[in-house]
Amino acid sequence: MGRAGTASALPDLASPDLHHRLTAGMGAVRRLLDVLRAEMGDAQVSAEMNDTSQIIMAEVLNNVVEHAYGFAHGQPMEVSIWLRPDGILCEVRDEGVPMPWGRVPAGVMPVVDQDRPATLPEGGFGWALVRDLTQDIQYWREQDQNRLRFFIPAEVEAD
C-alpha cells in the first residue's frame, strides 16, 4: 500500500482492534457511537475512557459529516481503533474536502464570561474539546482521502 511518513513507524497498524466502515450521516454516526461504546465496554475499557472517547469521536465524526462532506449523505467513512494499555489510538478516514489550509483547526476554547451572558459562545467548542482530550493529532491526505489520527491517553490532563 506504500503508506508514508509516520504510518510506517507504528508496527500494529495493519490490524486495528475495532474497525468500522459507515456511510456519512448524523444518524449513522450516532449508531456507530453506540456500537463503539458497547465494544469498548466489552473490551474492558474504563467507563471514564469510554466517555472521553465518545466525546472525541462524536466531534471528529460529525465534523466529517458537516464539513468534509457538507451534509451529503452516503459518502464513505472509516474508523480504526487500537486499544493499548496506555490509551486509545484512533484513525478516521474520509473522501471529503480537505481541512481548511490543510491543517487541524487550532481549537482554542472559546472565552466564557459568566458575567456577560449575551456574549456566551454558542459554538467553537468541538476542536477545542478534541485538542484538550487527545495527544499527537496528525492530519494528512493520502490517496485522495483525509486521514486523521490521534491518541487518547489513559490519563489526560484537561487543559
Place this chain on the structure above:
Amino acid sequence: MNLTFTEHDTCGVVHLADPRLDASIAIQFKEVFRTLTAGGGDVILDLSAVEFLDSSGLGAIVAVYKALGPDRHMALAGLQPPVEKVMMLTRMNSVFAIFPTLGAALMAAGPTAAE
C-alpha cells in the same frame, strides 16, 4: 426528540427524555425549548436522562439560555458524568447553577416549587 415542560409555582421544568443531546437534534431542541418556555419565568433544564452531550448540544443549551433574556434564570439538573465533563472542559459550569437532581434544583428554586 422528546422534550416536555412542567409548570411549577416558582419555575418551569424542561425535561429532555432523549439519551443524547447532540448535533442531530440540536436545532430541534432550540426551537421546541423556546416554544415551551415562551410563557416566561425561570427554567430548570432536567438532563437526568441525557447520557451524552456534544459541542452542538452544548451550543444549543447556551443558545436557549441566552434567548431567555437577562431577566430569566436557567439552572441545570441531573448531569451524568459525560455531560458534566463537557460542561467542565468548556467552563460552562461557571455559567449555570448545576444541581445533582431535579429535586435539589426545585428546592433551591423555592419552598413551594416541589409541590
